[in-house]
Amino acid sequence: LHNLEKIEYKPVSVKEVLTEMKDLSEIMLDLAYSAVLFHSVELAEEVLELEERIDTLSYLLDMSIMLAARDAEDAEALAGIATVAAATNEISDAAADIASLVLQEIGLHSVIREAFQKIEERLMRTEIKSGSLLDRKKIGELELAANIGVDIIAIRRGKEWIIDPELKEEIMEGDFLIVRGAPLGIQKLRDIASGKTRTFDRGD
Amino acid sequence: LHNLEKIEYKPVSVKEVLTEMKDLSEIMLDLAYSAVLFHSVELAEEVLELEERIDTLSYLLDMSIMLAARDAEDAEALAGIATVAAATNEISDAAADIASLVLQEIGLHSVIREAFQKIEERLMRTEIKSGSLLDRKKIGELELAANIGVDIIAIRRGKEWIIDPELKEEIMEGDFLIVRGAPLGIQKLRDIASGKTRTFDRGD
Secondary structure (H helix, E strand, O other): OOOOOOOOOOOOOHHHHHHHHHHHHHHHHHHHHHHHHOOOHHHHHHHHHHHHHHHHHHHHHHHHHHHHOOOHHHHHHHHHHHHHHHHHHHHHHHHHHHHHHHHOOOOOOHHHHHHOHHHHOOEEEEEOOOOOOOOOOEHHHHOHHHHHOEEEEEEEEOOEEEEOOOOOOEOOOOOEEEEEEOHHHHHHHHHHHHOOOOOOOOOO | OOOOOOOOOOOOOHHHHHHHHHHHHHHHHHHHHHHHHOOOHHHHHHHHHHHHHHHHHHHHHHHHHHHHOOOHHHHHHHHHHHHHHHHHHHHHHHHHHHHHHHHOOOOOOHHHHHHOHHHHOOEEEEEOOOOOOOOOOEHHHHOHHHHHOEEEEEEEEOOEEEEOOOOOOEOOOOOEEEEEEOHHHHHHHHHHHHOOOOOOOOOO
């Protein structure tokens, strides 16, 4: 990830920025739901920070699009990209609004928890216990998506959050994982994280 | 689904409407991505219709919330519900904007397809061929989420679209399914839909 804290224009790759905005907006929505489901103030704050990052990316992308348009044909082709970028921005705003609920002093209405029921089936938070098969494994070598149909979307390590961790990231005892996927897969991962299950074998 | 085409206020269950808005907004986003990935004008039009439905639900919900608030404490608790409803509305607007790209005359820029690469791994369209294990099966009896970690989010039958089909819906030869889930699971479902694979056995 690039450091974009000082917003000054430098040429960016439209493709890279649009892809990052797209992926980030998707993950932000699941992180915002997770913040509500697991009452996590820290996770909610992470979502708000990501929202600022999307705003910055959006600004840089808009400038690159303008500079790339040299004639009407270019402009027409680039308008679609601007539309997708604006849509990811809307999604990230929605995610930030949902995450903000956790930061308010008032409790969450039971109706909200009930509306989140379907989401609860595909999102889970779990801690890596001593002796777990996952301890000191790189995310890439686990092939979780292929093996049990789940993704690790965030790791909390002490006070630090690692959002959308890379394949080379090593999981450690004491980490809290936020995981999304098929209900059976997340149940399986919970058992592996706790050390109860010592195999990825799907033949259960 | 209720018929809400004539918008006149009648008391609605806040819980039911919020849940429907929430579920619908999630599915709309995946349907909008599918419309782009599979160049489906009809699916894009379905997304725009769903967006109108969300607008109607949003209007009814806002009224119910106002009527339910009798004192400041009520109002505080209900404000969170209004925030979630507004967020689902934003998500559905974003989905409609993305779907609209398919309805424009101009072609999609290659950068958009590339940004959608991760989405492409978890969304698939497939046709039910003669002799498929899925032919004349009710969705509920297949337990696709539990068996192979995938969901059927829409069915196209002739000119008709069935969005977020119920468990009692029967799949028929010639149906096109839009499916989302883990990459291995959607590959498996493709083989079952085509008749190439005759079992849900995961031990492959």
